Amino acid sequence: METPFALSGKKVWVAGHRGLVGSAVVRRLERENCTIITAGRDEVDLRRQAETEAFVEKLRPDVVVVAAAKVGGILANTQKPADFISDNLAIELNVINASFKVGVSKLLFLGSSCIYPKMAPQPIPESALLTGPLEPTNEWYAIAKIAGIKLCQAFRRQHGCDYISAMPTNLYGPGDNFDLNASHVLPALMVKIHNAKQRGDETVTLWGTGTPLREFLHVDDLADALVFMLANYSGEEHLNVGFGSDVSIRDVAGMMAKVIGYEGTFVFDTSKPDGTPKKLMDSSRLMGMGWKPQISLEKGLADTYRWFLDHVEEGLRENKA
Numbered sequence: 001m002e003t004p005f006a007l008s009g010k011k012v013w014v015a016g017h018r019g020l021v022g023s024a025v026v027r028r029l030e031r032e033n034c035t036i037i038t039a040g041r042d043e044v045d046l047r048r049q050a051e052t053e054a055f056v057e058k059l060r061p062d063v064v065v066v067a068a069a070k071v072g073g074i075l076a077n078t079q080k081p082a083d084f085i086s087d088n089l090a091i092e093l094n095v096i097n098a099s100f101k102v103g104v105s106k107l108l109f110l111g112s113s114c115i116y117p118k119m120a121p122q123p124i125p126e127s128a129l130l131t132g133p134l135e136p137t138n139e140w141y142a143i144a145k146i147a148g149i150k151l152c153q154a155f156r157r158q159h160g161c162d163y164i165s166a167m168p169t170n171l172y173g174p175g176d177n178f179d180l181n182a183s184h185v186l187p188a189l190m191v192k193i194h195n196a197k198q199r200g201d202e203t204v205t206l207w208g209t210g211t212p213l214r215e216f217l218h219v220d221d222l223a224d225a226l227v228f229m230l231a232n233y234s235g236e237e238h239l240n241v242g243f244g245s246d247v248s249i250r251d252v253a254g255m256m257a258k259v260i261g262y263e264g265t266f267v268f269d270t271s272k273p274d275g276t277p278k279k280l281m282d283s284s285r286l287m288g289m290g291w292k293p294q295i296s297l298e299k300g301l302a303d304t305y306r307w308f309l310d311h312v313e314e315g316l317r318e319n320k321a
């Protein structure tokens with residue numbers, strides 16, 4: 001296992017290329033001299049072992065980025081615990097086993113900051129994994145992601161595979177899910193505030209108390225970190241990928257209102273869950289290796305809103321017409 005690892009000339013399979021993370025990884029890899037392999041769910045259902053193995057056997061990638069996952073915000077996680085644990089366990093097990101069978105030389109598994117205990121020390125170091133009880137709203141998803149980290153570690157120990165894991169903080173950016181029942185907070189705020197402005201509503205209702213703190217990273221920064229890790233990291237421990245500072249839900253809603261040009265106020269529906277009070281990650285290991293995020297939250301929100309207007313809002317208007 002040598003670092004740096006050269007992507008040049010390699011066949012790189014981005015599993016989950018239509019998602020927020022996968023599509024950003026594809027955009028970023030287009031700047032590398034590699035061949036990108038993708039397959040939609042219509043071609044291969046990664047929850048099915050035989051289909052996954054047949055696909056990997058046929059295309060024989062050199063490198064795999066496991067960005068395929070069942071993801072969602074706080075409500076979706078609470079409402080569909082079986083889907084979140086079962087789909088994610090199946091996808092990661094099938095992709096990792098199939099990759100091993102064809103001798104993939106580097107694999108990068110993606111987890112999430114919710115793998116850490118609810119009351120982890122802040123900022124959360126990688127070593128906080130499995131030191132306490134999880135946040136109940138997303139423990140099903142978290143357990144599946146912890147199993148993914150352990151799968152990579154086990155293949156490393158038993159077979160010497162160069163499989164690594166990245167744990168991103170809360171992400172946002174172009175290609176996000178804007179469905180209010182399933183989305184994370186930032187796309188939800190964008191839709192709610194945008195609609196309120198269009199309709200001339202004086203208030204927007206947010207979930208919870210508005211006091212939880214979240215760390216937000218633009219997905220293009222994440223994609224850059226992942227390519228950096230593929231090239232420069234080969235270790236058993238997962239690496240945190242964060243922005244470095246957090247913001248309350250109330251404050252980020254204010255930032256979003258500014259971007260959209262909305263002047264109304266926010267009300268809080270405290271019958272909806274807050275989730276974990278704070279989850280700022282300690283990303284000093286990765287940053288110490290030389291990677292840094294480039295996109296400020298202000299700029300990232302403005303760019304994402306432009307993308308939303310061009311892609312999502314336009315589609316909604318056409319559907320209504």
Ligand code: GFB
Binds near residue numbers: 114137249
């Ligand atoms: O982004 P989010 O759904 O997930 O919610 P988590 C973050 C915070 O925003 C919570 C509040 O305190 C929500 O109550 N919030 C306010 C809203 N208004 C809204 C709204 O309209 N929609 C949404 N979705 N939230 C996720 C996990 O937790 O973190 C995932 O569920 C994943 O599994 C992800 O790990 C990184 O940050 O609480």
